[in-house]
Amino acid sequence: MKKCLLLFSCLVLFTAGCEEAASKEPPTAKKTEAQEVESSAKEVFMKNVTANPVDLNIVSQAVDPVSCGGSETMVAPSFVTDEFIYFNGHDGERGVSWIKELSRKSGACEQIYEGEGIGNLTGYGDSLYFSSYDITKGSNVDWEIRELDLKNRKVSVVTNGSSMNDTQPPAVEATGAGISWIEYETAGTTVTSKLFEMDGSSKEAELKKTGTLDEAGEQDGEFFALQQGSGPEGILLYKSLFKDGQKEMELSLVKEDDKSRALLEEDGILGFAASNKHVAYTATGYFKAQNLEKTQPTWIYRVDPQLTFDAPVFLSEDLVMFRYSMNQLFLADLAKGEVYPLTGFERLVSKPVMHNGLVSYAYVAGDESLFFDVLELKK
Numbered sequence: 001m002k003k004c005l006l007l008f009s010c011l012v013l014f015t016a017g018c019e020e021a022a023s024k025e026p027p028t029a030k031k032t033e034a035q036e037v038e039s040s041a042k043e044v045f046m047k048n049v050t051a052n053p054v055d056l057n058i059v060s061q062a063v064d065p066v067s068c069g070g071s072e073t074m075v076a077p078s079f080v081t082d083e084f085i086y087f088n089g090h091d092g093e094r095g096v097s098w099i100k101e102l103s104r105k106s107g108a109c110e111q112i113y114e115g116e117g118i119g120n121l122t123g124y125g126d127s128l129y130f131s132s133y134d135i136t137k138g139s140n141v142d143w144e145i146r147e148l149d150l151k152n153r154k155v156s157v158v159t160n161g162s163s164m165n166d167t168q169p170p171a172v173e174a175t176g177a178g179i180s181w182i183e184y185e186t187a188g189t190t191v192t193s194k195l196f197e198m199d200g201s202s203k204e205a206e207l208k209k210t211g212t213l214d215e216a217g218e219q220d221g222e223f224f225a226l227q228q229g230s231g232p233e234g235i236l237l238y239k240s241l242f243k244d245g246q247k248e249m250e251l252s253l254v255k256e257d258d259k260s261r262a263l264l265e266e267d268g269i270l271g272f273a274a275s276n277k278h279v280a281y282t283a284t285g286y287f288k289a290q291n292l293e294k295t296q297p298t299w300i301y302r303v304d305p306q307l308t309f310d311a312p313v314f315l316s317e318d319l320v321m322f323r324y325s326m327n328q329l330f331l332a333d334l335a336k337g338e339v340y341p342l343t344g345f346e347r348l349v350s351k352p353v354m355h356n357g358l359v360s361y362a363y364v365a366g367d368e369s370l371f372f373d374v375l376e377l378k379k
Helices: 002-016 019-023 033-038
Strands: 043-045 056-062 084-091 096-103 109-115 118-124 127-132 141-149 155-163 178-187 190-199 205-214 220-229 235-243 246-256 259-265 271-274 278-283 286-291 298-301 309-314 319-324 328-333 338-341 353-355 358-364 370-377
Touching: 084 118, 084 370, 096 118, 096 127, 118 178, 118 353, 178 220, 190 220, 190 235, 205 235, 220 271, 235 271, 246 278, 259 278, 271 309, 278 319, 286 309, 286 328, 298 328, 309 353
Parallel strands: 043 298
Antiparallel strands: 056 370, 084 096, 096 109, 118 127, 127 141, 141 155, 178 190, 190 205, 205 220, 220 235, 235 246, 246 259, 271 278, 278 286, 278 309, 286 298, 309 319, 319 328, 328 338, 353 358, 358 370
């Protein structure tokens, strides 16, 4: 499992290792000579524009550091509705994690859950879902996926298990139909990856895809690294493929266990998302997007080859947001090949998340004030 875990650790490290960019100037539209050479019939560079290509409604909410816990840790939205923003944090002194509900109308915060460490938090419908385990350990822990019903505030267990032999606990992701997660089973030198999806209405979980990796001698098989819901079309799955001592990284679209297709092969992807028309993916040094049917060249946007792009989120079939270097958000119009700076170059910007047609994110201003923004396309 060491090689697989190294991949996973690198993904996390690259995502979290960009705070040095806060001292850099905002990116410009200029391309280097090397970038011009890379642009070809297969990859076409996007261009910077200063005019917002679409009408957006952005509501900014100041977060009170006392009632909302913003002074203790960098908190950020995990789920948003028309009335509330939900987020989680951790009290290191007491060793407990919490979930709070922020009213979009009054700005008041209420703690609605406290318990064992929370790995990650998302939501679907009238419920929050989160992974719960000892977050002081990266692996080899017992874990549970829990549901918090927002109507009655009751907590129930969706499923549970153990991450053994250095495999990771599940991360829960929202999909077009409910939630998804990856479990790992180990037996001797074999690791089995299992991708599950639970229907948010029926609460029934279905095994969508399995992969087996044999680590006896040269690694052979496949290992599921990350998953992300991609709307009604299915689940995006990023996995390692090992054969004859060689490794490739593949991003595929999973619809049913026997109906999935590879979209692309590329190492080092940090984030990915899809609409019904495009798939967008990010890594250190670039944002890329391509038509799902590959009928158009791949769009590419570069600024600094050493800084990260991550967290793409589609607002519509052709409009996708993404984050640059943990300091700025951009909006790309894939129909026009244009990129617009959605925010200024802030002290720190969280990953944007989308639920219920609303995109939410946090940012820390220059005076250290914390804000939650909620964004939606004007109708």
